[in-house]
Structure formats: C-alpha cells, structure tokens
Amino acid sequence: MRAPSVPVQVVVHAALIVFTALTLYPILWVVRMSVSPGQGFQSGLSPIPEHVSGEHFRAVMGTVAADGSWLFAHQLLNSIIVSCATAAVGVALATTAAYALSRFRFPGREAGMDAFLVTQMFPSVVVAVPLYVLLDTCGLLDSTVGLVLVYAATSVPFSTFTLKGFFDTLPRELEEAALLDGASRLQTFVRIILPLARPALAVTFLFSFMTAWNEFVLANTLLSDPRAWTLPVVLQRYVDDYGTQWGNFAAGSILVSIPVVVLFFALQRHFVEGLTAGAVKG
Amino acid sequence: MARIRLDAVQKRFGATRVLDRVDLDVADGEYIVLLGRSGCGKSTLLRCIAGLEEVSEGRVHIGDRDVTDVSPRDRDVAMVFQSYALYPHMTVARNLAFALEIRSRPRAEIDAAVKDAADLLDIAHLLDRLPAQLSGGQRQRVAMGRAIVRRPAVFLFDEPLSNLDASLRHHMRLELKRLHKRLRGTFVHVTHDQVEAMTLGDRMVLLDGGVVQQVGSPRDVYETPANLFVAKFIGSPQMNLWEAQGHGAHTRVQGVDVDVPVPADGKYTLGVRPNDVRIEAGAPMTAKVEIIEALGDEAFVHLLWGEQRVVARVDPRTAYDVGEDVRFTFGRAHRFDTTTGSRLP
Ligand SMILES: Nc1ncnc2c1ncn2[C@@H]1O[C@H](COP(=O)(O)OP(=O)(O)O)[C@@H](O)[C@H]1O
Numbered sequence: 324m325r326a327p328s329v330p331v332q333v334v335v336h337a338a339l340i341v342f343t344a345l346t347l348y349p350i351l352w353v354v355r356m357s358v359s360p361g362q363g364f365q366s367g368l369s370p371i372p373e374h375v376s377g378e379h380f381r382a383v384m385g386t387v388a389a390d391g392s393w394l395f396a397h398q399l400l401n402s403i404i405v406s407c408a409t410a411a412v413g414v415a416l417a418t419t420a421a422y423a424l425s426r427f428r429f430p431g432r433e434a435g436m437d438a439f440l441v442t443q444m445f446p447s448v449v450v451a452v453p454l455y456v457l458l459d460t461c462g463l464l465d466s467t468v469g470l471v472l473v474y475a476a477t478s479v480p481f482s483t484f485t486l487k488g489f490f491d492t493l494p495r496e497l498e499e500a501a502l503l504d505g506a507s508r509l510q511t512f513v514r515i516i517l518p519l520a521r522p523a524l525a526v527t528f529l530f531s532f533m534t535a536w537n538e539f540v541l542a543n544t545l546l547s548d549p550r551a552w553t554l555p556v557v558l559q560r561y562v563d564d565y566g567t568q569w570g571n572f573a574a575g576s577i578l579v580s581i582p583v584v585v586l587f588f589a590l591q592r593h594f595v596e597g598l599t600a601g602a603v604k605g
Numbered sequence: 606m607a608r609i610r611l612d613a614v615q616k617r618f619g620a621t622r623v624l625d626r627v628d629l630d631v632a633d634g635e636y637i638v639l640l641g642r643s644g645c646g647k648s649t650l651l652r653c654i655a656g657l658e659e660v661s662e663g664r665v666h667i668g669d670r671d672v673t674d675v676s677p678r679d680r681d682v683a684m685v686f687q688s689y690a691l692y693p694h695m696t697v698a699r700n701l702a703f704a705l706e707i708r709s710r711p712r713a714e715i716d717a718a719v720k721d722a723a724d725l726l727d728i729a730h731l732l733d734r735l736p737a738q739l740s741g742g743q744r745q746r747v748a749m750g751r752a753i754v755r756r757p758a759v760f761l762f763d764e765p766l767s768n769l770d771a772s773l774r775h776h777m778r779l780e781l782k783r784l785h786k787r788l789r790g791t792f793v794h795v796t797h798d799q800v801e802a803m804t805l806g807d808r809m810v811l812l813d814g815g816v817v818q819q820v821g822s823p824r825d826v827y828e829t830p831a832n833l834f835v836a837k838f839i840g841s842p843q844m845n846l847w848e849a850q851g852h853g854a855h856t857r858v859q860g861v862d863v864d865v866p867v868p869a870d871g872k873y874t875l876g877v878r879p880n881d882v883r884i885e886a887g888a889p890m891t892a893k894v895e896i897i898e899a900l901g902d903e904a905f906v907h908l909l910w911g912e913q914r915v916v917a918r919v920d921p922r923t924a925y926d927v928g929e930d931v932r933f934t935f936g937r938a939h940r941f942d943t944t945t946g947s948r949l950p
C-alpha cells in the first residue's frame with residue numbers, strides 16, 4: 324500500500340490530535356481537582372493544578388471502619404472480587420451456552436434465546452426492589468455472593484449473544500475436520516474452538532467486568548453495610564445533599580478507573596490479535 | 606481391508622431428496638472419482654461415507670463393518686475439505702500431528718509420522734508456519750498431509766484441486782496419482798472436472814440430481830455412455846446429437862439422408878463424437894465449414910449441415926476455409942432413446 328501524501332497526513336494527524344485533546348481534557352480536569360487542596364469545585368479552563376496535594380487520596384484511601392479495620396481496602400477488594408467473579412461466571416456459562424445455541428438444534432432453543440432478550444429489556448431500577456426482596460429472603464443482602472449472582476444474571480445473556488455471534492462465524496468444517504481426526508466434542512471445543520475464540524472471550528470478559536465494576540443502582544440498593552460496599556457506592560457518598568466533596572470525589576474517580584485501565588492493557592494484546600485472526604481463511 | 610459399500614443410500618434434507626437410492630461398491634485400494642455438476646449431491650455422498658451426514662435410509666459399509674451408525678471418528682477415514690479447514694491457530698506441524706496427539710500416540714511415533722508425511726508432500730520446510738502464512742497450493746498440501754499422516758483405510762477428497770490455478774492443478778493431479786500408488790489406500794475423490802475424473806479414476810461414478818447415472822472405467826464411460834446425460838457430460842467438445850428417424854437401411858436426420866454404421870428402425874437420438882466425424886473426399890454427406898477452432902495440437906471445425914450443426918475433430922495441419930464445402934462420414938455412432946435418454950443397443 325502506498326503511504327498517503329503529506330498534506331493528507333497532516334490533516335489526519337491534526338484531526339486525531341484534536342479528538343485526543345477533547346477526550347483527555349475532562350480527564351485532566353478531574354486529575355487537577357483530585358490533587359488541588361480543598362473540596363471546592365475548581366473553575367477555570369486550565370487543566371494544570373496551581374497547588375499539588377495528596378490530601379484527597381489520603382482521605383479516600385484512609386477511611387477506617389468502626390472496628391478500626393481499613394475500610395477502603397475492604398471496599399476495593401469487594402469491587403475486585405465482585406467484578407472478577409461476575410466476569411468469570413458470566414464468561415464460563417456464556418461460552419458453553421453460546422456454543423450450544425450456535426451448533427445444536429434442540430427443543431426450547433428459540434424460546435430460550437427470546438427469554439434471554441427479554442431479561443435485557445428491564446432497567447435495573449425496575450428490578451431493584453424485587454431483587455432486594457429475593458436476596459433478603461435468601462439472606463444474601465450485603466453479601467458478595469448475592470451481588471455476583473445478580474450481576475451474572477444480567478451479564479450471562481448479553482455475553483451469550485455476543486459469543487454466539489462469534490461462534491456462528493467459525494466454519495463448521497474445522498469441527499468436522501477435528502471430528503474426523505478423532506477428537507470428541509469436548510476435545511474439539513477445548514482444543515479448536517476455545518483458542519480461536521480467545522479474542523471474543525477477552526472482549527466479553529472485559530465487558531462483564533466493567534459492567535459489574537461500574538454498577539451503582541443495584542449495589543446501592545442491596546448493600547447497606549459500608550464494609551460490603553463496592554467502589555461506586557463509596558464514590559457516591561462524597562456527593563450528598565449538604566454539599567459535594569469535589570476533591571475526594573475526583574480522587575475516588577481516579578482510583579476507581581485505574582484497575583479498569585490496567586485490565587484493558589493486559590487484555591489489549593488479545594483484541595489486536597482478534598482483528599488480524601479474522602483475516603485468516605479457515 | 607477397506608472396501609466401501611453403499612446399499613440404497615438415501616439422503617433427504619427436510620423434503621428435498623439429495624441422494625436417491627445410491628448403490629456403490631468401491632474395491633479396496635481403488636481410486637474412484639465422483640463426477641457431476643455443482644449441486645448434484647457429490648459432497649453429500651462423500652459426507653455420508655465420512656459419517657458427517659447421517660443417511661436417511663440405506664446402509665454404509667467400510668471394510669467388513671456396517672458403519673451406518675458409527676461416529677466419524679471411529680470410521681478410520683480422513684477427508685480433505687474443499688476449503689482445506691486447516692486449524693488456523695496451529696502450526697503446520699501441529700496441524701499434521703493433531704490426529705495422532707488426540708489418539709495419544711507416543712511422541713516419537715508422532716514426530717516420525719509427521720516427518721514422513723511432510724517429506725512425502727514436500728512441505729518439511731513449512732512445518733513451523735501458520736496456515737495464514739502459506740500460499741493456496743501449500744495449504745492444499747498441508748490438508749493432504751493431515752489426511753495421510755495417520756494412514757487411514759479410506760481417503761476422501763472433496764474437490765481438492767478446485768482452488769488451485771491450472772498449472773498447479775495439473776501438477777497436483779500427478780501427485781495424487783503418485784500418492785495413491787504409494788499409500789495403497791482407498792481413494793474417493795469428488796470433482797466437477799471431467800479431466801480430473803478421466804485421468805485419476807480407476808473408475809468413475811457419474812451423479813446427476815442425486816441419482817447415479819453410470820459407474821465404470823473412464824474408457825467405458827467415454828466409449829459407451831449409459832444415457833444422454835453421460836453422453837453430454839463426458840467429452841469436450843460435446844458429442845454431436847440429432848433427432849433421427851430410421852427406416853430399414855435408411856436413416857434420416859431432419860430430412861437429410863445420413864449414413865450410419867448400424868441402422869435401426871424408429872425415432873431415436875443419434876450421437877457421434879467429434880472424434881468420429883471423418884472428413885474425407887468422396888464421403889456420402891456434405892456440409893459447409895462455419896468456424897475453425899485451432900488449439901495447437903488439435904483442431905475442431907464446426908460445420909453447417911442443413912439446419913444442423915456438426916463438430917468434427919481434424920488434423921490441425923490440414924487447412925480449411927470458412928464457407929468451403931466438405932464431405933464427411935461417421936465412424937462410431939451412439940443411439941439413445943429420445944424420451945428416456947437411455948442408451949439403445
Ligand atoms: N445441510 C443441508 N441442508 C439442506 N440442503 C442441503 C444441505 N447440504 C446440501 N444441501 C443441498 O443438497 C444438494 C447437493 O449438495 P452438495 O452435495 O453439496 O452438492 P455438490 O457437492 O455436488 O455440489 C444441493 O442442492 C444443496 O443445496
């Protein structure tokens with residue numbers, strides 16, 4: 324392929340720089356707020372802080388529970404456990420379900436897929452109260468297990484649809500070749516299908532993780548004990564009717580973003596591979 | 606060892622009947638070619654032998670076993686798919702080794718078998734590559750390698766050469782023949798290309814609309830086509846065909862008296878291959894040269910014979926002029942029932 328001409332390159336790069344700046348500006352602005360002393364809302368256009376202080380980070384991370392244990396650590400761990408467990412349960416169940424839906428014809432297949440769609444139609448505020456009652460009955464309020472169950476119930480259908488779409492694009496002949504080579508269904512799934520599905524699995528995992536990581540409405544309803552809170556609930560406590568602690572809120576937002584960014588970079592290799600693997604003809 | 610026998614095999618997809626009572630007996634070590642137009646059921650028949658499709662009715666035998674209800678993995682067959690179906694995430698070496706690894710063969714045996722197959726197909730230098738890094742011809746070889754590495758009793762090839770360019774196809778035809786000699790397996794090869802069928806097959810099976818039209822050696826099929834379909838399908842250019850009417854020693858084709866080697870009574874379809882149309886001075890029939898097709902080592906002249914057309918194969922060194930009158934006669938002629946299409950004696 325010929326390289327684009329110089330004027331074209333200049334225009335393209337200028338446009339990219341503008342968009343990057345537009346995207347980064349609000350983030351830099353939050354960074355400024357998080358390191359500037361005081362809880363006031365910072366006005367002014369410049370994203371460069373005038374004074375730098377770690378007080379908000381210390382305040383957010385240094386919270387202590389009534390019994391003297393380190394509260395923030397509990398809450399961070401809650402978020403990590405809930406999000407990882409949701410993603411893991413979601414991907415594990417969705418992968419097998421999606422494969423079955425893509426490859427087998429069985430009674431209830433169509434109905435099952437329709438039911439999956441229906442579950443996606445209700446906003447979480449609608450289901451919050453019934454879920455509260457359900458979890459209360461099961462004694463799962465304020466528990467990690469309860470929250471993971473609730474999150475997985477929403478992430479499995481979505482992940483299943485995404486992965487089914489992917490499996491539908493894999494040529495059946497690959498499986499037939501493996502079958503003739505002597506592989507069982509399970510061996511074919513593990514040794515042929517799963518390795519090829521790696522990019523799709525990475526995307527699905529990241530998506531489930533982020534949905535759970537950012538979820539606020541249900542977590543806020545189902546968790547009342549501060550030691551059980553996840554980070555979005557923690558963050559929200561800095562914004563209340565009597566005045567918002569903007570500095571703490573900004574510092575908290577940045578802390579919450581870091582794990583997602585790390586995870587994204589960790590999985591990025593698989594996404595990029597996925598883009599080129601699509602070009603390989605079976 | 607690995608004789609293949611199909612007894613009245615039928616295959617339906619819903620209401621569509623794709624194979625209709627197919628009987629076939631393939632001898633152990635035979636190279637048989639299934640030939641037919643696209644959509645006639647060739648791949649389906651092959652997949653029924655492999656077990657990738659369940660037959661709707663009938664039985665499939667491989668060797669001494671009735672394998673109708675046996676899983677493809679236990680039939681001891683290997684297949685080369687038209688799309689090759691190489692595992693995209695595995696190197697060539699692992700693609701070749703996969704079947705043996707699944708069967709938990711010892712490492713040394715696997716390595717030796719992979720090396721043998723790679724040497725045989727001249728792909729030893731490609732073992733570390735991924736399928737995406739191979740040319741079409743190389744992928745085709747790897748697909749064949751994957752089939753031969755575990756020495757199955759039966760090899761199934763679904764249009765293995767159709768994705769290759771002409772010169773490579775010719776080369777691989779020879780290679781397949783060589784491979785068959787070396788491996789002594791039973792080969793079933795599906796193609797829509799009559800040249801492949803004529804050159805490769807010990808016998809060929811002509812399929813049309815899911816029905817077997819003729820089974821026989823390439824020579825048999827060419828010399829004595831069982832019906833009009835086969836007569837038209839085999840031979841290039843196509844056999845000349847006319848509606849004919851016989852009265853004792855006289856035969857007329859649309860009002861013109863013709864001279865056929867063996868006259869017969871009644872209406873029928875008369876067929877003469879371009880090979881068997883002889884242009885010579887003093888011959889009984891006359892026609893006008895319309896087009897001359899010179900192909901180097903052979904040439905065909907298209908003649909206008911009243912309202913009819915005649916194609917004749919001629920010596921390319923003999924010069925003909927367009928519009929010139931020539932005299933011709935028939936060597937061998939075929940007769941077919943006009944309504945049923947079947948061959949008449
Ligand atoms: N899985 C299937 N479902 C429905 N129809 C099929 C299926 N597979 C093949 N067919 C039909 O069967 C006929 C024969 O197909 P095939 O065996 O692939 O033909 P060929 O290999 O000779 O080109 C075609 O008309 C095709 O549309």
Ligand SMILES: [Mg+2]
Pocket residue numbers: 644647648649
């Ligand atoms: Mg086919």
